Amino acid sequence: MLELSHVKMRYPASKTYALNDVSLKIEKGEFVFIVGSSGSGKTTLIKLLLKELDPTSGKIKVADTDYSKLKRKNIPKIRRKIGVVFQNFRLLKDRTVYENVAFAQRVIETPSRYIRRQVPAMLTLVGLADKYKSFPKQLSGGEQQRVALARALVNKPEILLADEPTGNLDPKNSWEIMRLLEDVNKKGTTVVVVTHNKEIVNMMKKRVITLKHGEIISDEQKGGYIDED
Numbered sequence: 001m002l003e004l005s006h007v008k009m010r011y012p013a014s015k016t017y018a019l020n021d022v023s024l025k026i027e028k029g030e031f032v033f034i035v036g037s038s039g040s041g042k043t044t045l046i047k048l049l050l051k052e053l054d055p056t057s058g059k060i061k062v063a064d065t066d067y068s069k070l071k072r073k074n075i076p077k078i079r080r081k082i083g084v085v086f087q088n089f090r091l092l093k094d095r096t097v098y099e100n101v102a103f104a105q106r107v108i109e110t111p112s113r114y115i116r117r118q119v120p121a122m123l124t125l126v127g128l129a130d131k132y133k134s135f136p137k138q139l140s141g142g143e144q145q146r147v148a149l150a151r152a153l154v155n156k157p158e159i160l161l162a163d164e165p166t167g168n169l170d171p172k173n174s175w176e177i178m179r180l181l182e183d184v185n186k187k188g189t190t191v192v193v194v195t196h197n198k199e200i201v202n203m204m205k206k207r208v209i210t211l212k213h214g215e216i217i218s219d220e221q222k223g224g225y226i227d228e229d
């Protein structure tokens with residue numbers, strides 16, 4: 001589902017590699033944590049998987065698509081297969097909860113009759129059906145992240161990438177988001193979560209890939225958080 005072979009990434013202004021010879025394979029239906037201290041290359045990895053960046057060298061394949069052969073005009077097609085959530089939610093402030101989720105469908109020109117059906121269904125899934133008229137600032141952080149998750153999932157992506165999804169949340173809301181990610185994964189979506197949340201990683205017993213200075217230093221099934229600080 002996701003594959004990196006000997007990927008190196010050096011930002012134009014930088015002397016060092018943000019990622020240095022990273023190879024990994026994530027199969028369809030897996031749930032994987034990517035961990036590592038600040039600056040280890042986690043966000044760079046996510047950006048490469050979204051093709052927001054191109055690697056300096058090496059090969060990236062996502063959902064059977066070789067990114068080096070992917071034409072610019074076809075990038076939106078692959079992005080549709082990937083749902084993304086971020087630490088800071090990135091909701092549209094001047095739109096309601098309903099509109100935030102519907103927006104993801106409007107941009108890919110989903111017919112209105114589907115939007116009217118699928119948005120409420122997604123909001124029910126994340127437990128926010130009754131808040132559809134609210135604006136983001138009227139919601140708690142946990143609720144905002146659930147809206148972001150509904151938006152990421154409404155187009156039924158094959159892959160969900162979450163970059164520090166619990167970074168701004170308290171433990172209770174963090175677990176709620178994790179439970180939702182686990183549910184989504186059980187229904188077949190491949191889930192990749194970048195996190196610093198040691199407790200969650202240690203409790204969930206999933207595959208854990210640890211990065212350090214742009215290299216993979218550990219990749220374990222049912223792994224735990226490796227403390228190197």
Ligand SMILES: Nc1ncnc2c1ncn2[C@@H]1O[C@H](COP(=O)(O)OP(=O)(O)OP(=O)(O)O)[C@@H](O)[C@H]1O
Nearest residue numbers: 011013014018036037038039040041042043044045
């Ligand atoms: N746009 C950029 N230009 C130059 N260097 C960058 C850029 N973005 C990131 N880097 C460098 O690349 C390395 C990896 O950064 P990255 O953001 O991927 O780390 P991270 O593991 O996500 O860190 P954090 O946990 O703090 O978010 C760091 O040394 C960082 O300084």
